[in-house]
Amino acid sequence: MNTRRKGKVILGFAIAAIIFASVFAMMIESVGAYSVGGEYNIIEKDYGKIPGTNKKSVQPVLIGQSLDFFTNWGTDNLVTIYRVKDKVIEWTRRADTGNIFKIVGDYWRRDGAFYVNYRSPTEYDVQLSFSEPDMPLEVKVGTKKVSSIAVGTKLTIDTEGMNLFPEDRVDLVVIGPDGQIKYDVINYQQFTNITVNQLADNYFTNTLKTNEWTIGDYAFWVKTNPEYACGLEAESSVKVLKILKGEIAIYAETTSTIELQTVKLAVTGVAYDEIKIESSPLSKHVIFKAGIDDAPITAT
Incomplete structure (x- = not known):
């Protein structure tokens, strides 16, 4: 009796394992070109046949990447990439020893379609698409681009x-008055050797803290670690940010004016900080017209 029950339990685990393995296999088959945080873009074989057609889904490649065909093709038969235009083969490129490709040069920027082991418009192993790396970067507070902030203000790194x-x-890359900040020990923030996902998740919506950062000029940009980014060497543009003291004292020269004469007051501060304008003591003879010449709508 106990033996039969034990057998059922073991069989149940075996069935569950088979189901899990099948689901996992299905997930892997639907991936296409992918990175595991290593030095290659891994190209799938026979990936993504489009239902009702003989075509297969296109796998993306960035110019500058290194491609891995050995994981799914092996190394005995080197693959060949074909450039085809108007159903005519324009040229071919054979993989290097080990079944790898380094995608460099203008070959990959030309018109046409690119196939692996092309035999006909409906018979090939994989179709590839090539594009330039795109690494946009903006430094913001909320949704507004900024060039200066008060220390302690939280930033959005918009990529x-x-x-x-x-x-x-x-x-x-964060370069400030004290050099590069690789790890912010005050705010527990890691800036180097992070995944693209972590960059977006950790620093996108007003989550980069600047508490106790040194006052001064900072430069921000993103660059790849080629060994862990499919061999790609690329970087974004540089964004410059000035960090100022949280509170500022405003000093003004006194002047004399006649009644009804307009006097302009210029105040320089941190972008998007609120500035309150009022006369002290309040006087009916001193009027700041709200919303006129950049005066806040709360001016009195």
């Missing part, structure tokens, strides 16, 4: 539209 792979590893 929306970046076309690197989620597991590619990058550095958010």
